[in-house]
Each structure stands twice: as structure tokens, then as C-alpha cells.
Amino acid sequence: MTINWFRAVLYRLALLLLLCTLFGLLIDQLAWTLAAGLALHTLWTLRQLLRFQNWLKNHPNELPPDARGVWHDIFDSIYQMQRRDARHRQRLQAVIDRIQSSTAALKDAVVMVDREGHLEWWNHAAERLLGLRAPADSGQTVTNLIRDPRFVSFFEQGAYRETLDIHSPIDANVWLQYAITRYGEGERLMVVRDVTRLHNLEQMRKDFVANVSHELRTPLTVVVGYLETLTDNVDEINPRWKRALLQMQQQGRRMQSLLNDLLLLARLETSDTAAETKPVAVERMLATIRQDAQALSGEQNHRITLEALSDRRLLGVEGELRSAFSNLVFNAVKYTPAGGDIHVRWWVDDNGAHMSVRDNGVGIAPQHISRLTERFYRVDSSRNSNTGGTGLGLAIVKHVLIRHDGELKIHSAVGQGSSFTCHFPLKRLV
Numbered sequence: 359m360t361i362n363w364f365r366a367v368l369y370r371l372a373l374l375l376l377l378c379t380l381f382g383l384l385i386d387q388l389a390w391t392l393a394a395g396l397a398l399h400t401l402w403t404l405r406q407l408l409r410f411q412n413w414l415k416n417h418p419n420e421l422p423p424d425a426r427g428v429w430h431d432i433f434d435s436i437y438q439m440q441r442r443d444a445r446h447r448q449r450l451q452a453v454i455d456r457i458q459s460s461t462a463a464l465k466d467a468v469v470m471v472d473r474e475g476h477l478e479w480w481n482h483a484a485e486r487l488l489g490l491r492a493p494a495d496s497g498q499t500v501t502n503l504i505r506d507p508r509f510v511s512f513f514e515q516g517a518y519r520e521t522l523d524i525h526s527p528i529d530a531n532v533w534l535q536y537a538i539t540r541y542g543e544g545e546r547l548m549v550v551r552d553v554t555r556l557h558n559l560e561q562m563r564k565d566f567v568a569n570v571s572h573e574l575r576t577p578l579t580v581v582v583g584y585l586e587t588l589t590d591n592v593d594e595i596n597p598r599w600k601r602a603l604l605q606m607q608q609q610g611r612r613m614q615s616l617l618n619d620l621l622l623l624a625r626l627e628t629s630d631t632a633a634e635t636k637p638v639a640v641e642r643m644l645a646t647i648r649q650d651a652q653a654l655s656g657e658q659n660h661r662i663t664l665e666a667l668s669d670r671r672l673l674g675v676e677g678e679l680r681s682a683f684s685n686l687v688f689n690a691v692k693y694t695p696a697g698g699d700i701h702v703r704w705w706v707d708d709n710g711a712h713m714s715v716r717d718n719g720v721g722i723a724p725q726h727i728s729r730l731t732e733r734f735y736r737v738d739s740s741r742n743s744n745t746g747g748t749g750l751g752l753a754i755v756k757h758v759l760i761r762h763d764g765e766l767k768i769h770s771a772v773g774q775g776s777s778f779t780c781h782f783p784l785k786r787l788v
């Protein structure tokens with residue numbers, strides 16, 4: 359195409375020069391006619407350029423102006439290119455329209471956020487659930503519109519491995535679950551679901567367990583109380599009943615500790631930590647737990663050592679931390695044969711504060727480790743009934759740690775022993 363144009367231009371110019379030369383020779387004014395011919399050609403080319411510019415600028419969607427020769431080819435090629443472009447754009451727009459109308463029909467809110475955190479696009483459900491308004495909120499920073507601090511830190515932390523459940527910014531009775539995915543070059547897609555029904559069911563379950571535990575506590579206290587009175591006078595009892603009464607008393611105590619653990623878990627799930635938080639002297643707390651553990655060990659004579667390497671205080675709820683730490687230490691006593699070693703350690707480093715309990719007891723097989731913190735999960739139920747455990751201890755530890763921004767790490771090998779380590783972030787230290 360380019361070569362054709364080039365040839366046509368050369369041919370036209372050569373023809374013009376030839377005519378001007380002949381005419382110049384005829385009137386004996388060769389230089390002037392050549393100059394006039396070239397000037398005319400330049401003026402004509404300039405005129406075509408101006409028409410071209412006028413068409414592109416003012417009437418790009420209309421047919422190109424009439425032209426002949428090379429200029430006709432140029433106008434025509436550009437016109438074809440524009441038509442092709444327009445068809446492409448229409449096709450893309452149709453795809454975008456289809457995607458937008460299908461996401462608009464979704465019950466879940468879908469929000470597109472650009473790499474700077476500004477709102478780009480959202481569907482109808484986002485207006486209903488989050489109160490976004492089109493077009494006023496377009497381009498606004500998302501954290502200015504959803505101001506809940508939990509959402510702000512969730513949005514800014516950037517990992518988005520988990521979802522976040524919080525109240526809707528426009529209706530406190532509605533629970534929303536936020537899930538964020540990254541795509542493109544740092545853009546984010548936010549999907550928000552209404553999980554109010556699930557939350558209400560979950561709340562009912564928690565309330566039910568808490569209420570049943572609470573209601574059972576008083577009758578059980580009475581039963582265990584009477585059993586204690588009876589067994590205190592064990593000599594006066596018919597020997598046939600003695601064994602039964604002692605077993606009833608033992609199981610009654612077990613039920614009491616089960617109810618206490620259930621109530622503690624229910625409280626951990628519902629109350630707010632912030633109110634009760636204060637600096638806790640972990641070093642001193644561990645010293646008393648060590649003494650209690652030694653008492654629990656009794657004649658089994660475990661060697662329980664404490665290595666407290668820091669006197670820094672940990673911001674938290676004292677009762678909850680005591681519960682978590684003593685669960686770990688008492689477990690070590692329960693699952694380590696008589697005479698075994700148990701080492702409790704508390705230290706602080708650049709990564710935060712850590713408390714670990716290491717024993718050389720029975721150990722845990724790898725397939726159980728990830729499930730240990732589930733409620734009522736037991737590695738071996740027969741072994742467990744001997745220890746009088748409730749199966750709730752590690753669930754309590756996990757909940758307490760979550761409420762203290764901490765994490766539980768478990769390492770264990772069957773027959774060699776286990777180590778349970780609680781990690782707390784530096785911001786929790788005073």
C-alpha cells in the first residue's frame with residue numbers, strides 16, 4: 359500500500375513537472391512555471407490536509423470528504439479503521455453490559471476497588487447492603503464509607519486469607535461477611551454476603567449451651583454436695599454402696615468441671631476483652647501454676663521446672679490467661695507418665711512474647727495435631743477417661759489466644775513428648 363502511494367505521488371509530481379517544463383519552454387519562462395507549478399501542488403496538498411484534519415476533529419463518525427487519488431485512499435483506510443474500532447467497542451460493551459446485568463442480579467454485594475482503594479464499580483446489592491450511592495460515591499475511598507475499625511484493618515492488612523464478619527454500616531441488625539480477592543495490578547474485588555440468619559442460629563446455639571450449662575450447675579452442686587456428705591461418713595455406709603457412691607462422686611465432679619469449661623467457653627465467645635484488659639505479671643502467674651501442677655502430680659513426682667526469662671508484663675485478661683496456661687501445664691502432667699520432665703518457659707524476643715510447655719510424655723500422632731483444639735476432640739477416649747479430662751481444655755486455650763492476638767503452635771512425637779507454645783505479638787507487651 360505504502361509503495362503504491364509512493365509511486366502514485368511520484369507519478370503525479372513527475373507529470374506536473376513535465377507539464378510545467380513544456381509550458382515553461384513554450385513561453386520561455388521555465389523557472390517561473392516550475393515554481394508556480396510546485397507552489398500550486400503544495401497549496402493543494404495543504405488543502406487536503408486541512409480537510410483531513412477538519413473531518414477527524416469535527417465529524418469523525420460521518421463519511422470522509424470526497425477526494426481523489428492518494429488522498430481518497432488515505433481517507434478510506436482511516437474510515438475503515440474507525441468502523442472496525444467501533445464494531446470492537448460495541449462487542450466489548452455488550453460483554454460488559456451482560457456481566458454487569460448478571461452481577462446486578464446477584465443477592466451478594468460485589469464491589470470493585472482500584473489499587474489506591476477507591477470505589478470503581480458496584481452492583482445493586484452493594485447499595486442495599488452497604489448503602490453505597492451511585493454516582494456520588496464513585497471514586498471515594500472505600501474505608502471512608504465503611505468506617506468500622508475492624509473493616510479498615512482487614513482491608514489494609516492485605517493478605518485476605520480469611521473472611522470478616524461485622525455489622526452492616528447501615529443496619530446494626532444485619533451481619534455481613536466480607537471476602538476480598540486481589541486481581542489485575544493490585545485491584546481488589548470485594549464480595550459481601552448477608553449472614554444474619556447464620557449468625558442468629560450460631561447465637562442461639564451458644565445461648566442454648568450457656569443456658570443449659572448454667573441451669574445444670576445448681577442441681578449438680580446439690581447432688582455432689584450430698585454425695586460428699588455421704589462419703590465423708592464412709593464408715594457408716596453399707597459397704598455395698600461405698601464403691602457406687604465414690605464413683606458417683608467422681609463422675610459428679612467431672613460433670614462439674616465440664617459445665618465450668620462450657621460456661622467459660624461461652625463467656626469467651628460472647629464477652630468483649632477490651633473492658634477487662636490490664637498488664638499481667640506472667641512470671642508470677644506461672645510460678646503459682648507450677649506449684650499447682652506439682653500438687654496435681656502428687657505421688658507421680660513429675661520434675662516440673664520453670665524458666666522465666668522476662669519480667670515484662672502482658673496486656674490481657676488475667677483470669678483467661680491463667681486458664682489457658684494452666685490447661686497446658688496440667689495437660690502435660692496428665693499426659694506424662696510418673697517421674698517425667700515438664701519444662702515451662704516464658705521469654706520475650708524481637709517477634710513478641712512466648713510461653714511454652716514441653717514434656718517427655720506420651721506424645722501425639724501427627725494426624726491428630728491439627729484437630730486438638732476442636733471441642734471434645736480426644737486422641738484416645740479410653741486414655742482420656744482415666745485423666746478425667748473434658749476435651750475442652752485446648753479449645754479454651756485457642757479461644758483465649760485469639761482474644762489476645764496470639765497463636766498456639768503444637769509439636770509432638772508419639773512416645774517422645776510434646777511441646778505447646780503460645781506466641782503473643784510485641785504490641786501486647788507493656
Ligand code: ADP
Nearest residue numbers: 689690693721736737747748749750751752776
Ligand atoms: P482433655 O480435657 O481431654 O485433656 P484437651 O482439649 O485439654 O482435653 O486436650 C485434647 C487432647 O489432646 C487430649 O485428650 C490429649 O489426647 C491431647 N493432649 C493434650 N495435651 C497433651 C500433652 N501434653 N501430651 C499428649 N497429649 C496431649
